[in-house]
Amino acid sequence: MGDRSKPNKRVTLQDVAQRAGVSTAAVSYVINGGPRPTSPELRARVLSAIAELDYHPNSAARGLRGRRTNTIAFVTYDFLPNESFSSHYLGRMLTALTRELQQHGNYLLMFPLATGDDPTPLRKMLKSERVDGIVARFVQDPPHTDALLEVVQESGTPCVCVERPGDARFGFPGITYDDDEGGALATNHLLGLGHRRIAHLAGDMRYATARRRMSSYQRTIVASGIPFDADISAVANWDIRQARGETHRMLSLPDPPTAIFAASDDMAFGALHAAHDRGLRVPEDLAVVGFDDIPLAHQLTPLLTTIRAPLDEMGVRAARLLTGHTKADPEALVETRPVQLIRRDSA
Amino acid sequence: MGDRSKPNKRVTLQDVAQRAGVSTAAVSYVINGGPRPTSPELRARVLSAIAELDYHPNSAARGLRGRRTNTIAFVTYDFLPNESFSSHYLGRMLTALTRELQQHGNYLLMFPLATGDDPTPLRKMLKSERVDGIVARFVQDPPHTDALLEVVQESGTPCVCVERPGDARFGFPGITYDDDEGGALATNHLLGLGHRRIAHLAGDMRYATARRRMSSYQRTIVASGIPFDADISAVANWDIRQARGETHRMLSLPDPPTAIFAASDDMAFGALHAAHDRGLRVPEDLAVVGFDDIPLAHQLTPLLTTIRAPLDEMGVRAARLLTGHTKADPEALVETRPVQLIRRDSA
DNA sequence: ATTTGATATCTAATCGATTAGACTCAGGCT
DNA sequence: AGCCTGAGTCTAATCGATTAGATATCAAAT
Known part of the structure; x- marks a missing residue:
């Protein structure tokens, strides 16, 4: 497992102080820029000592004394155990999150949880003061996640929810996008x-x-004077095959749809598949709009017209709020970022 | 960002000791099961004090004194910045890794790096003693990753490479699967x-x-007495569209292929797409075998015959090696786990 | 009866950084 | 001259756990 011996003796703040001929306090002041002023000469001496010795502050010691770990946890609460990692969708957010955190010397701890999992590990993690804050991605709405949020609140760890409006009762802000707007845009x-x-x-x-994507579809349809028809509104459970099957069913109706709004790109692919099966041209015979804008959406033909949620922006924003690089508006518990219609070839 | 005030005073090991009427050492012994024995009565007193006070050891203090952080970093080195997070493929490993780690109170820190990135952040992270070990997923072979491995070695952090044979020069073991075997199986x-x-x-x-998947394909073909034909061996760069294009090209040849081995499921989908375009039946007119077994492989029709790499097993194994729950065979620098042919409908 | 040894527990030093409080010194004020 | 102020620096306490060394207790061995 690599070199188990200790090849290089540890360099501590003491060593730096000694080398620079100053006190440990001075070194700390220089490193952290305060809380007391330092003279330029001292600063220079310390910095060059740091460079010469290749000093890196010990994170545990820092965490213990300074109560900051420079670590943020990404906590998910999914229906399926491996969901969070296998979605192209989430990748955009995680990428943005880690990059933003890295920029300021912060780190991301992954903490996936599945429905029905015991919240105790989370409690343990939070109470051991391992992280400075958490980004919570809980796919369910209240009250299903109350137990988790209580654990978070009780631990006193700052928390930002993503993909949901936060929670007023717990005082957690949320960063989200507007599913309703997305559904309306598509429709x-x-x-x-x-x-x-x-x-x-x-x-x-x-x-x-x-549910939100579906109800906004319904509202938009009805608002335009078209009656809602339950026959052409099907639950396909995010599943490609079910989407394909349902599409086939709907296309076999006496009065088949000429367009489909799928609540995810995956399901849109199922619909495209069905269209292909029947020799229908897209978008001429059947227009399809998806939701998410996963990478595949612009790799398969026809290129998928879809709704893009600002996952990356949300990730960056959450990171900044938690690391204190941006202040949250204490009034607004919800930040809603706009979604975007990406027009491609399928509609 | 949640409750910023400190709602509950901190409970320390001192408090537990006091409550149980024992020394702090005793409490520590009970918690860590050693290094000295403890009597059942004492243990009981301590445990109930811990429960009553809801005590959780402070991770920073532990890290400082005990030199263990209970954190493992997953370090990737990709060609593209967001690659690691957006692959279904990697999801299987990450899921297995985190679950295995969680089981023993360990945590996973994500550290994605892209080709060309400065290795300094990695150096800094390692030297600050933030993690006990790292799982390295470097897609390139030596010598392209030497700079990174040097950084790792210099820091003295235990390291296990995944998806490559490790590195003898640096003494890092690797856990991998056999691309050659996979290519041969498929062919x-x-x-x-x-x-x-x-x-x-x-x-x-x-x-x-x-490269390995391609050369094993070539060897297997040639070994069976069929001459290698460069016209039907195309580089599609993991890309669905390119795979589709190349398949079209090959199917237009005077002597078109009757079967395709694609080095990834994604590219296999491209091939299936092309077959569909031309009205070819799969597997009758064109047989297709993929590689990876991503979730989509058993969701789209026809269900994809493919090679499955033991990503989950590798993740578990890497975790165990690093947390010391399994000893590595000091002899074997490479552990190769078998791949599997998953027979479905496409071939 | 005394020594030996093993077992169980306690005392206190220690890990490496942060920061409040004490100190120094120069310059400005009365 | 004497006092005050504030900038710059140093001393040392502190965070909360681990663990080597000292100590206590009791059974077995001499």
Whole structure:
């Protein structure tokens, strides 16, 4: 497992102080820029000693005395055990998060949890003061995650929720995007193209996100004077195959849809698949709009028209709030970032 | 960002000792199971005091004195900045890793790096003694990652490489699977089905994995007495669209392939797409074998026949080696886990 | 009865950084 | 001259756990 011997003796702040001929306090002041002023000469001496000795502050000692770990946890609460890691979707946020954190010497700890998991490990992690804050991605809405949020609150760890509006009762802010706006954008885009028979493929109804996307579709349809038809609104549970099956079913109806708004790109692929099966042209015979904008969306043909959620922006924002590089508006518990219609070839 | 005030006073080991009427040493012994024996009565008193006070050891203090952080870093070195997080492929390993670590109270720190990134942040992280060990996933082979490995070695941090054979010069063990075996399995499967005209879609040649999969394909073909034909061996760079394009090209040849071994499931989808475009039946007119077994492989139709790498096993194994729950065989610098042919519908 | 040894427990030093409090010194004020 | 102020630096206490060394207790060995 690599060199187990200790090849290089530890360099401590003491050593630096000695080398620079100053006190340990002075060195600390220089490193941390305060809380007392330092003279330029002293600063120079210390900095060159640090460089010469290749000194790096010990994170444990810092954490103990200074009560900062420079670590943020990303806590997920999924329905399936491995969900968080296997979604292209989440990748965008994690990438943004880690990069933003790295920029200021902070680190990301992964803490995946699945529904039904005991919250004790989370409690333990928080109470051991391992992290300065957490980014919570809980796919369910209140009250299903109350137990977790209570654990977080009780530990006193700063917390920012993502992909949900936060929680007023617990005082946690949330950074989210507007599923309603996304659903409306998608549906209106199809309406604007002249479609009157627009179907919906919905995600797993346990997800708030799935429910919101569906209801905004319904509202938009109805608002435009078209009656809602349950026959062409199907729950496909985020699943490609189910989406394909449901699409086939709907296309076999006496009055088949001419357009489909799928609540995820995956399901949109299922719909495209079905269209392909039947020799339908996209978008001429069947227009398809997805949601998420996963990488595949612009790799498969036809290129998928979809709704893009600002995952990266949300990641960056969450990181900044937690590391204190941006102040949160104490009034606004919810920050909603706009979604975007990405027009490609499928609609 | 949640409650910033400190709602509950800190509970320390001192408090527990006082409450139980014993010394702090005794409490520590009980918690850590040693290094000295403790009597059952004392243990009981301490444990109930811990429970009553809801005590959780402070991780920073532990780290400082005990030199263990209970944290493992997952360090990636990718060609693209966000690659590590957006691959279904890696998800399997990360899930296995975190779950295994959580089991023993260890945590996973994500540390993604992209080619060309300055290794300084890694150096800094390691020298600050933030982690007990690292799992290194460096997609390139030596000598491209020497600079990074040097940094790791110099820091003295235990390191296990995954998806490559480790590195003898640095003394790091590796846990990997056999790309050659996978390529041979796939190719032989197609040969066994009677195919004589077998094409290959190769990944990005900068990846050792892509090169190995390609050369084992070539060797297997040639070993069976079929001459290697460069016209039906194409580099598609892991890209779906390129794979589709190359498949079209090959199918237009005077002597088109009847089977394709794609070095990744993604590229296999590209091939399937092309077959679909031309109205070819799979596997009758064109047989396709992929590599990786990503979730999509058993969600799209036809279900993809593919090679499955034991990512989860590798993750678990790496975790155990680093946390000391399994001893590494000091002789064997490489542990190669078997791959598996998953027979489904496409070949 | 005394020594030996093993077992169980306690005392206190220690890990390496942060920071409040004490100190020094120069310059400005009365 | 004497006092005050503030900038710059140093001394030393402190964070909370681990663990080597000292101590106590009791059973077995001499």
